[in-house]
Amino acid sequence: MVFLIIILLLIGFLTYKFYKFYRKLSVLKNVPTISFLNVLIHLITKAGPDNRWRYSREILENEGIAKFWFNGEWVLLVTDLELAKDIVTKSDLYVKATLEESYPGTLFGRFYGTNVVMSNGDVWRRHRRIANPAFKNLPIHVFVESAMKLLTVMERVDNKPIEVKNLMHRLTLDVLGKAAFGFDFNNLEDPNNNYVTAYNEVMEELSNPWYLLIPFLRYFPRTEALKKIEKLNNLYDGIVENKRQSMKLGELKEKLNNHSADLLEYMIQACNDPENQTLTNEELRYNVAIFMLAGHDTTANALTTILYLLAVHKDAQKKVRDEILRVLGDDLVPSKEQQKELKYMDMVINENLRLYPPIAQLPRRLPLQDVKFRDHVIPAKTPIILFIYGIHHSSKNWEDPEKFIPERFENEKHNHTWFSFGGGNRLCLGTNFSLIEQRIILCALLRKYEVSLPENSIHKDKLKIAHANSGTMGPHPIPLIFKRRTE
Numbered sequence: 001m002v003f004l005i006i007i008l009l010l011i012g013f014l015t016y017k018f019y020k021f022y023r024k025l026s027v028l029k030n031v032p033t034i035s036f037l038n039v040l041i042h043l044i045t046k047a048g049p050d051n052r053w054r055y056s057r058e059i060l061e062n063e064g065i066a067k068f069w070f071n072g073e074w075v076l077l078v079t080d081l082e083l084a085k086d087i088v089t090k091s092d093l094y095v096k097a098t099l100e101e102s103y104p105g106t107l108f109g110r111f112y113g114t115n116v117v118m119s120n121g122d123v124w125r126r127h128r129r130i131a132n133p134a135f136k137n138l139p140i141h142v143f144v145e146s147a148m149k150l151l152t153v154m155e156r157v158d159n160k161p162i163e164v165k166n167l168m169h170r171l172t173l174d175v176l177g178k179a180a181f182g183f184d185f186n187n188l189e190d191p192n193n194n195y196v197t198a199y200n201e202v203m204e205e206l207s208n209p210w211y212l213l214i215p216f217l218r219y220f221p222r223t224e225a226l227k228k229i230e231k232l233n234n235l236y237d238g239i240v241e242n243k244r245q246s247m248k249l250g251e252l253k254e255k256l257n258n259h260s261a262d263l264l265e266y267m268i269q270a271c272n273d274p275e276n277q278t279l280t281n282e283e284l285r286y287n288v289a290i291f292m293l294a295g296h297d298t299t300a301n302a303l304t305t306i307l308y309l310l311a312v313h314k315d316a317q318k319k320v321r322d323e324i325l326r327v328l329g330d331d332l333v334p335s336k337e338q339q340k341e342l343k344y345m346d347m348v349i350n351e352n353l354r355l356y357p358p359i360a361q362l363p364r365r366l367p368l369q370d371v372k373f374r375d376h377v378i379p380a381k382t383p384i385i386l387f388i389y390g391i392h393h394s395s396k397n398w399e400d401p402e403k404f405i406p407e408r409f410e411n412e413k414h415n416h417t418w419f420s421f422g423g424g425n426r427l428c429l430g431t432n433f434s435l436i437e438q439r440i441i442l443c444a445l446l447r448k449y450e451v452s453l454p455e456n457s458i459h460k461d462k463l464k465i466a467h468a469n470s471g472t473m474g475p476h477p478i479p480l481i482f483k484r485r486t487e
């Protein structure tokens with residue numbers, strides 16, 4: 001009897017899935033299709049967005065839109081600029097899929113919950129209001145301390161190539177921990193400590209591709225993974241609670257006044273403002289967790305790829321260094337005013353983010369109503385992914401898109417073809433955080449070292465791109481030679 005019920009339930013489930021497949025297929029029949037095999041291989045091999053662009057380029061350059069079957073539904077991949085602009089500017093029509101909608105029943109929802117990155121409408125406005133002031137008061141001293149620690153750690157490596165992907169991830173985890181909630185992961189000095197291991201293990205569990213590929217697996221308990229998540233959550237919860245108490249006792253006043261507070265402390269302060277609706281401790285914890293995700297891998301990958309580009313393009317490296325020496329003189333760290341003068345460095349940063357956008361595609365949007373796009377009707381709730389990598393690499397938008405040409409950004413801002421930090425009112429909150437961090441690290445490194453790619457590097461002909469744990473994009477490990485300069 002039980003067996004019969006299971007069979008009937010299974011048949012019912014499969015019939016529903018087939019119905020969903022064909023119903024949407026008939027509406028989207030004119031939208032070209034990316035083969036399922038390509039998508040499957042892409043996922044299993046954890047390939048990067050360059051691979052996705054390779055197999056979808058022809059369709060996307062011609063049509064600006066394509067569909068593929070993923071995780072039990074049709075998903076649209078978009079590079080059309082008009083539609084892209086609509087998606088980022090009309091955020092109340094193209095709402096973001098919540099984590100539970102994108103990955104139902106997976107651990108993502110459990111770990112990141114409702115936060116400023118993945119919410120919509122009034123909930124998002126409430127979170128953003130609390131988070132906004134924190135990003136206006138950036139803890140620059142954290143960037144500087146970490147840059148100095150980075151130099152000390154590098155000092156100990158004797159003339160051997162240094163693997164920069166790992167090094168930059170260690171650096172930015174330390175920066176994020178301290179800047180977001182005043183916690184020192186000490187990943188630069190001690191990469192195998194308990195906290196770093198706990199964080200890395202949770203990231204591994206969350207990005208396990210099998211659970212994304214085979215939705216059915218979610219129905220099996222993941223006791224071990226849940227234990228790891230709980231351990232990290234307990235750490236975050238303890239910190240949130242302590243800071244709430246310190247705020248009540250007035251212990252944070254001085255830090256807030258002299259702009260040395262962390263993002264969490266500014267958020268708790270904003271929660272106490274009677275003008276704002278508050279966030280619960282759990283919501284604060286979800287935001288801290290999502291800042292770690294949004295700010296750690298992204299900036300680490302950006303720093304890694306920029307160092308690679310400078311190692312390969314020695315002329316650009318010299319220009320950036322000459323600019324640093326001219327603008328900074330004897331100063332080690334660029335002030336706010338000096339940063340404005342690092343114009344060539346900013347062009348290189350922008351070009352790096354164009355070639356290797358750390359967020360290669362925006363999280364899914366689900367239109368609230370049917371949307372007309374050319375001669376297609378996109379049914380409400382169809383998942384749409386804005387493919388930033390595709391927009392940045394299309395020869396329709398950029399001349400010689402595969403070439404590194406920082407001067408493209410000399411006079412133009414390229415607002416409509418450059419989406420590295422997203423756009424509209426959902427523009428990245430951490431844009432300045434990341435740009436200042438990158439400038440400070442580049443100043444520290446390039447003043448002291450000449451960077452080059454080893455002769456036998458696997459990246460000799462082309463940067464080999466991987467899929468990073470959190471779904472951001474970055475290169476495979478990349479050892480670089482740092483030769484101390486003699487001034």
Ligand code: HEM
Binds near residue numbers: 116358428
């Ligand atoms: C190179 C580094 C970074 C890149 C490329 C990047 C990219 C992006 C992109 C593309 C979005 C838009 C997502 C969307 O529209 O769905 C975004 C949003 C966001 N980013 Fe970043 N990000 C970076 C660094 C950071 C850092 C360092 C932080 C925080 C410490 C941060 C916090 C956020 C937040 C909170 C949002 C959500 C804003 C909202 O929806 O209101 N990001 N980021």
